Amino acid sequence: MQPTTKKTYGFQTQCLHAGDHRNQSGHVSPPISLSTAFVFPDTTEGARRAADIEADEFYGRWGSTNAREFEALIAGLEGADDAVCASSGLGIISMVAHAFLNPGDHFVGVHACYSETKILLESLAKQLSLDATFIQSDRIENFEQAIRPDTKLVFAETPANPTLSLVDIEGVARIVREKSDAAFAVDSTFASPYNQNPLALGADIVIHSATKYIGGHSDVVAGVCAARKPLAHQVRDKFSFHGPHLDPFSSWLLCRGIRTLGLRIRQQNENALELAHYLESHPKVNRVYYPMLESHPQHTLARRQMRGGGGMICFEIQGGMEASLRFISTMQLSKLAVSLGGVSSTITHPSSMTHNLLPREEREKAGITDGMLRFSVGIEEVDDLKEDLEEAFRKI
Numbered sequence: 001m002q003p004t005t006k007k008t009y010g011f012q013t014q015c016l017h018a019g020d021h022r023n024q025s026g027h028v029s030p031p032i033s034l035s036t037a038f039v040f041p042d043t044t045e046g047a048r049r050a051a052d053i054e055a056d057e058f059y060g061r062w063g064s065t066n067a068r069e070f071e072a073l074i075a076g077l078e079g080a081d082d083a084v085c086a087s088s089g090l091g092i093i094s095m096v097a098h099a100f101l102n103p104g105d106h107f108v109g110v111h112a113c114y115s116e117t118k119i120l121l122e123s124l125a126k127q128l129s130l131d132a133t134f135i136q137s138d139r140i141e142n143f144e145q146a147i148r149p150d151t152k153l154v155f156a157e158t159p160a161n162p163t164l165s166l167v168d169i170e171g172v173a174r175i176v177r178e179k180s181d182a183a184f185a186v187d188s189t190f191a192s193p194y195n196q197n198p199l200a201l202g203a204d205i206v207i208h209s210a211t212k213y214i215g216g217h218s219d220v221v222a223g224v225c226a227a228r229k230p231l232a233h234q235v236r237d238k239f240s241f242h243g244p245h246l247d248p249f250s251s252w253l254l255c256r257g258i259r260t261l262g263l264r265i266r267q268q269n270e271n272a273l274e275l276a277h278y279l280e281s282h283p284k285v286n287r288v289y290y291p292m293l294e295s296h297p298q299h300t301l302a303r304r305q306m307r308g309g310g311g312m313i314c315f316e317i318q319g320g321m322e323a324s325l326r327f328i329s330t331m332q333l334s335k336l337a338v339s340l341g342g343v344s345s346t347i348t349h350p351s352s353m354t355h356n357l358l359p360r361e362e363r364e365k366a367g368i369t370d371g372m373l374r375f376s377v378g379i380e381e382v383d384d385l386k387e388d389l390e391e392a393f394r395k396i
């Protein structure tokens with residue numbers, strides 16, 4: 001599937017130009033505007049901006065010129081009317097949840113997602129006395145059973161961190177429409193806007209931890225969601241009063257990162273596919289999870305809703321946790337680190353590092369085993385990455 005956007009330009013062109021209308025400065029590289037307050041031409045205009053949460057230049061917590069440019073770029077890449085950014089991925093997930101859920105509401109969430117997203121949503125469910133149903137998201141029947149006429153928000157993550165299990169976005173969107181007037185939000189962080197456009201498949205809100213592929217250089221923490229105007233407005237309305245605004249410099253870094261998003265993701269798709277095949281054929285590997293491998297249980301779905309498999313690979317090697325930890329400790333080029341989506345390859349052990357805050361039974365529900373490794377493939381030469389893996393295999 002080609003990424004669908006409202007403009008006729010191709011993806012990489014949009015990465016460069018989708019925010020042009022927000023940059024009126026005449027600079028090819030937009031300046032960073034640090035001002036937190038803006039001069040009103042007259043009192044009428046001051047009052048107008050004060051009454052309009054969308055106003056561009058009113059007060060720094062409501063947004064900045066740089067944040068608005070970042071939002072315009074994301075809206076363009078996701079085929080949305082508008083986008084709202086925040087100071088982290090979790091921050092924007094929290095804002096989306098607060099925007100659509102009130103005390104006592106019914107909410108559907110998933111087991112297979114980033115650990116801290118699950119912790120956030122579970123704690124919010126307690127705090128707001130939500131009627132929350134968490135389900136196994138790789139089976140569409142589970143959404144069919146869980147979604148009710150009074151459901152207000154359905155949240156899913158696809159591909160899931162770290163197992164790369166998928167959610168059938170089109171199928172779930174259809175069920176949501178048929179059974180409720182809930183908002184359907186999809187965390188598409190692992191795919192990036194290059195590989196998947198959930199709104200074009202029927203979702204209402206797409207969410208990204210922009211810390212990952214969108215920033216792409218492991219130097220900024222941010223989050224963003226994109227949607228049709230009324231839904232984005234509902235999030236912005238909450239957001240501005242809760243206050244997790246994204247500062248101008250981080251917004252500028254994200255715009256700069258996006259300039260090469262298409263190029264980076266193409267390379268990461270290519271590298272990861274080749275390494276997934278290499279790992280799958282390695283005698284010391286038990287299992288590889290990668291959407292574009294035919295062995296992935298949802299491979300047909302991956303081909304239907306994703307343009308490429310992305311840069312994330314999950315795999316299990318022989319020897320369980322002990323061998324896995326030894327393996328990642330010996331890697332040289334790919335660094336032992338959490339986070340993902342950067343230009344440099346990183347590797348981590350989910351059960352003791354990224355998903356360690358979840359109790360074992362919760363990790364099991366998310367499909368995470370002790371021997372699993374999560375590899376974020378960068379843009380290095382693929383032969384060098386392969387050699388790095390080969391060397392680590394030799395040492396265990």
Ligand SMILES: Cc1ncc(COP(=O)(O)O)c(C=O)c1O
Pocket residue numbers: 088089090091114117157161187189190208209210211221222223339
């Ligand atoms: C899929 C996914 N969503 C959300 C988040 C949270 O993003 P952030 O760390 O920017 O708050 C992460 C972080 O790893 C993630 O992997």
